[in-house]
Amino acid sequence: MSSMTTTAAPASTAPGSFGRMVRSILKSRTATFGFALVILNILLALLAPVLTSYDPIATDAMNALQESSGAHLLGTDALGRDTLTRTLFGGQYALAISFTATALTVLLGSVIAGIAAYRGGIVDDIITRVLDSVLAVPAILSMLVVVTIFGTGPWVIILAVMVVYTGGVTRIVRATVMDVLPKDYITAAKARGEGMFSILAREVFPNVLDIILVEFAMRASWVVLLISSLSFLGFGASPPTPDWGLMVAENRNLMSVVPLATLSPIVALATLIVGLNLAADGLAKSLGVDRMKEVLG
């Protein structure tokens, strides 16, 4: 034991621990701002029923097309629905769908990436070629194809997002998994005779979790935008769902009459996307992930 006393670091903060990550995010003003925006969006969406007494769907022809007032802070739309209420509830819809879609995309992409990288050879070739060819089609086009085949509805949109973005996630996660696979602890696990999924779950994924987290935050902002675009085009949520993209589409002709009805969902959408982007940047920096590499994929 005598020669073993040159111990490295103190045991308080492990590298990559949660505490250290939070501290590093709080140190950056932009990252803090980003997370604050995202958290604000989530809170407003969750508290929507408490914050407003109106029904987001019920129409009220008597009070249509109102300007901002005490009763309707952000006015009403053509059908007399309270804009603030619709915007708040729209947050629920946007966050729920896009986070579910992103989570499933990242999960599926990571698993496929793990299998492709671990198996290598022909399996890897086939998987990457297929995904590459999906990536070659413009995102909005492949989404429209999915929507045309399966109709509309939240699950179809989620499916469409997965079709569009799984390839990108797979590509990035696969590259990082490849970095981990030649490490000796993987060899040790193989020599113990552990199976592929056990090795991926125990040894590989904990080491690429940082990349996956950043990937999630970044994709989420794209997904929010993509879903809203789809709704705006009329292929996403169907009326009277309080969806931001749909709200913009419905109210844009009345821009000169009730500008707030169009602007509110736009501002909400913008804050969420900016917030997610800044959060992804901050997360990447605190985890030491090269964001530039990620974006260029």
Added chain:
Amino acid sequence: MTPETITSNGRRRADEDIDVVQLRNLGISYRTGKREVAVLKGITLTLEKGRILGLVGESGSGKSTLASALLGSLRTGSFVSTGTASVSGQDVFALRAKELRRFRISEVAMVPQNAGSALTPTMKIHEQIAEALHSLKGNKTAQRSRAEELLRLVRLPNPAQALDRYPHQFSGGQQQRIGIAVALAANPTLLVLDEPTTGLDVVTQAAILDLLSGLQGSLGMSMVMVSHDLGVIEKMCTDVAVLRRGEIVEAGATREVLANPKHPYTRGLVASVPRIDVPGIPPSMDQDAIDAGEDWVPDQEVYRRIAPQGAVPVLSVESLSIDYRRKHIPGTGATVQDVSFTVNAGEVVALVGESGSGKSSIANAIAGLQKTAGGRITLADGGAGGGELAKTVTGRPKNLRQAIQLIFQNADTSLNPRQSVHTAIQRPINLFSVKNASVPQALADVDLPASYAQRLPGQLSGGQRQRVGIARAVAAAPSLVLADEVVSALDVSVQSSILRLMDELSREKSLGFLFITHDLAVVRAIADRVVVLYLGRVVEEGTVEEIFASISHPYSRLLLDSVIELGDDHDAKRKAVKDEIPAAPPEVGCPFASRCPLVRDVCHTVAPPTIAVSATHNIKCHADVAELTGVSAEVLEGTRTC
């Protein structure tokens, strides 16, 4: 303890103009958060023109930081806290960016540790060298001929053809030669070498070092050489400075310092180097005592390992062959062919050979991670039940997978950085449902306190990580442990404690160790039996005493002669100018024929017969025993090539 100055013989000189390096109270620190951590503290030394200074120290001693400071280079976040560094009369840290660039062009050059990663992979050799030829800018023909001249200078075979090749087309030793050529391109006054031979095996190392001393002699430049290898330092350097935790603990003329170390740390370093001529494990260093400022003297006692009595075989490998070729290439043979050996319970068998000799392929085949082309690997075991091993690990039953465990060379990558020590060790215990095993027990087996279970690998030192790696292997209650170069990445002071641990485990748990290494001194320290491999063929096999005795295969002799050790008479030793190991083994005949000093016609066509020198000692060679007895340096002298 800090020395005043280093001069060739201790005399003081008035004209300091001729000092190439002059460091005065140099301190370098880096900032982490709000703390400042000193990497170098009060370094004062001078180096006269034409002399070679060795910087010795363990990892983290600051020797590489000091070496790059000579080029006016600091790592991001580091800064000069005290003192000055002047090279060729210029204060390197006072130079402005443009001046610093000119200084680096004309005055200093650096040879990095791993030339393979220092050369740009997409650039042809002549372009790499042309980059450093600032005086010939724009003149393509002159650059080319100068580049060729440089390659000839570093004795690269076929310099004219080499110019148009890419770095990956050269072996590690050749890449290092090219790295040296690039460094020499601008005729530097000072050449800084950071561990120039550490990644190379003994034969290549000897050749590169000979090249360097030859170049130093003919070009007359000064050199600063960083190394952890005291033998290399002794052979190469006129002066030496021993660093420990950022401070020079001892400095002076090399012979003087290494033969008569004054500081307890230097004494410990010198004592903990395993020697080829001394069987047994050297004493380990008591860092605590040195920290406390005690005048610690290492035990002179070398621990002699006793080979286990009674041969109970654990592993037997019969006629193993491994082939990486997709299709047959005329003139070449399989990577590993007809390798047979056994490992007994409690025995440490060393598998020795240069890089490229197939050592790791064989280990992987035994572990089931490498497909074999033929042969049988059998595990004979009392407890777990033995049997022939299936070719890949997935086809093996649990008890056989449990019986073979691995320890790795690189402690950094052998542990999952996101798993605590507890998780890492618990896994094999759960997976194989090992009875009477626990994490604290496994940690105790490797002499680590049980409290370490909660730590992550990042919170452990290199030696401790290696111990955890061993604990993970031992926790599975194996009967055979495959240890691939397990001590070569460790500092010498830690090396012997790990070797002792392996010795202890082999005796107490009757573990068979297959110890893969190219370090013959370590073999001498720990092994009971030795299998010498060359190009995937066994050329010699015997007990450790027999291998190091006078009768040996010419290849074993070459390996032994190439070892550079502390206390050797370096000048008297043969100049090791040898061909490098061929890329592929020959299809027929003796694999060593292309480099053998005793080669005869039959060697190229007929596989060599086995000469049984004793019941345990076999040599595969066409020559007779008389010729193999002490094949001396003079014989090999005649075989220089390239």
